[in-house]
Amino acid sequence: MTRTQSHGLWFFIIFTAVMMTGCQSPVGVTRVDSETVRHQLTKNVISSGETSPYTENVLRVTDLTEAYFDDPREALNTLHHIFLAEEQRKGPVAFALAELSFLYAHKTNQPTYYLAAALYAYLYLFPEDSSNHFNPFDPRVRIAADLYNRSLTTGFISKERSVMILQSGSYTLPFGTLQVALPENRLQWENRTLTNFIPVAELEVRGLHNRYRQAGIGVPLAADQIPLGQEEGLQIAKGKMPVTAFMRLPNLMEQLKKGTIQGDWEVYNAYDRRTVSIQGSDVPLEIEFTSSLAASLADDRVWARELKGFFMGDSLAGESGELIALEPYRPGRIPVVFVHGTASGSGRWADMTNDLMADPSVRDRFQFWFFTYDTGNPILYSAALLRETLQTTVSDLERKYQDPALQAMVVLGHSQGGLLSRLTAVETGNIFWDEVSNQPLDDIKVSDQTRDLLERMLFITPLPTVKRLIFIATPHHGSYVAGSWGAHQLAKFVKLPGRLMSGVTDLLSLNLDTLKLDLQGMNVGSVSAMEPGSPLAKGLAQTPLAPGVSGHSIIAVEGDGPMEDGNDGVVAYQSAHLEGMESEFIVRSGHSCQSNTHTIQEVRRILLLHALETCKTHGLCA
Structure with missing residues (x-):
């Protein structure tokens, strides 16, 4: 080795050492403040308007991150077909579809995607394949329940956003049609008909010290009561009745593949029912007494x-x-x-x-x-x-x-x-x-x-x-x-x-x-x-x-x-x-x-x- 070559080798070794001590490794960790950690762990489309890390993972794994940014509608369609074909990761993909559909609906004001978000959230929460059941400590469970509840609320809300429209009908989905059934007898309670359903999650309560909510599934509402006849024995207040609307979607996975989905509205008054049976399990209903009481006293x-x-x-x-x-x-x-x-x-x-x-x-x-x-x-x-x-x-x-x-x-x-x-x-x-x-x-x-x-x-x-x-x-x-x-x-x-x-x-x-x-x-x-x-x-x-x-x-x-x-x-x-x-x-x-x-x-x-x-x-x- 010549002297020139020797000098060059030493220069390369010294240069490499300096570069290694002055630059970060390709993979590593960095300590961050607690506020950053909290945001990273808890961000989701409901709480912050951003997609959660779980959804971001799905977009990267399916190579749809850039596609969703460029054309969200087409990316959702692609992810929908991946979901139908996927056998092993249906839960994570269903959650991602629910969150992404909700975000797109919010940005474009298209109710059809709110309805889609509700269906995907339902599939995540109540998978028909028992092997896909979730970890109850997984934060996606609560987020998915909120996505289901909020999506149904916004998807069926009136144009002036004052009441939720509960009735039978046919609604367009991004991938087919949703046919909803609601027999009239489900809107009757004792000798009263329930009507004028106000979504209480969109009400701010004043004048009461505490606001109570039972977390669960379904849309909490405050309903008017129309007497069907004379009261017997005890006069009932004319105020708002706390009820919860739940849409049951049986055999949803198979219906999703066909493109025509049948949903059934079920309406429960909070005084009688606090749970609903889904796939053999008692699931808590989302209930709010406080807001109905406040609306009655308004x-x-x-x-x-x-x-x-x-x-x-x-x-x-x-x-x-x-x-x-x-x-x-x-x-x-x-x-x-x-x-x-x-x-x-x-x-x-x-x-x-x-x-x-x-x-x-x-x-x-x-x-x-x-x-x-x-x-x-x-x-x-x-x-x-x-x-x-x-x-x-x-x-x-x-x-x-x-x-x-x-x-x-x-x-x-x-x-x-x-x-x-x-x-x-x-x-x-x-x-x-x-x-x-x-x-x-x-x-x-x-x-x-x-x-x-x-x-x-x-x-x-x-x-x-x-x-x-x-x-x-x-x-x-x-x-x-x-x-x-x-x-x-x-x-x-x-x-x-x-x-x-x-x-x-x-x-x-x-x-x-x-x-x-x-x-x-x-x-x-x-x-x-x-x-x-x-x-x-x-x-x-x-x-x-x-x-x-x-x-x-x-x-x-x-x-x-x-x-x-x-x-x-x-x-x-x-x-x-x-x-x-x-x-x-x-x-x-x-x-x-x-x-x-x-x-x-x-x-x-x-x-x-x-x-x-x-x-x-x-x-x-x-």
Whole structure:
């Protein structure tokens, strides 16, 4: 080797060493930040508008990466044929087709590709070849379910995007035709027809603390209900019904090869069904109670009637209160009756209802009823309406169901509603009448109508169906606000029911020595009854709960001071405190504490206790 050659060799060795130390190897790893890792692991067409790494792998393996970029439609067609011919990797290819079809549909606004995405997602989730079943920990499972749900929603949504169109029909696919069947009877629930299906995934919920969703398969919807006839036994709320639409696609792989696919819509209401059977397995349905509840309460009339119900004595249903339920009667589930307070309404129970309905341990054991009444009326009058409405409802249901759950009722009331609740489970004898007159009622010369009204209001016997009471911020001994000058002035504007005013006029015609009360100019509405020292407060102070009835107090106290000296802005602790209760719970809150999470959790605790005890006493075990 010459000197020149030797110098050249050394130069090559040194140059190679320098290059190797200054450049990366063809294959290796690089540490990146956690945000980059999170994006790489979780990106998909639903969450970020980008295809997932799983789909990108399929495009590279099938050499379609550039083709999809240049001509997505042709690339999807090619991948579709690969999928039909492929025997070993159908799952990964089906997922890729679902994601790519969804992305193309989104970019081009072509519903036909949303429908295709739903079919591919269905094939990935429910493969007909058992050897292709997926790993349940694979993130593609949840993504595929979302692709199926969202694709059906968008593929069948109306042009104005307000409702989802559920009906039989024929629809074009990129590779054939989808024929959808939906018999009319699948849109009927009890004695109602379901219509106007709003996709709740596209609704933003306001006014409720929590939004609950059961993840699963299908499109969660809020449906209107059209009654087919008279309600039997229990009036059902007119609000939105939570339902889930599921399209069943039997033998889809074989149908896909032929190009004509038959799909069957199935519509399930969330109160009855939480799973659907697919290929012999129970699969959770996608369910949203919260959004349907919020959509129901979006009606301004629900809130306008609160003040109307305080000032106008005949605003609701004439001579009767109104008892409604969210769902038809369910045998074996214990009724829980919510009774709202003054100048309030059933909508104020929304957060509590939302949280309790989302808990299967509560929902599977209880059903919720709501009593609405005109809150300016005399409390004893409203309490009589509550008792009579419950008696009539239970009597009608007993004839049909003979259900022991009806004999284990829970009544729960806030503020004035707590007083009405208490008056379902006491034996008063002559206590209230003795505050009115020195003579027996039988000796009083009044009309039969007035006598009947007085008996209903003042001579109270406990309802045998009520077994537990829950009082929330209830002024058992009166409210200091009710005794204020402002409250007295406000009470003057309350219009009492015509029948009640007729009874008062009848009593005023009696000799003065017959009555203890001076009814001339006296305010007999609910506000005066809630004053400390009122005849109602004094009468209830002498009246314990009926034997066999359990009572619980939830008392609101504002601030951090001693509870014994505190109040909630309307009711003092000392007024809300009641001896003989099974439990007393303090929540640091203002008077309207129904939505307070501590209040709700205490109600939940009491209901589960009740369920446990009624399992032993009535055999009502879940």
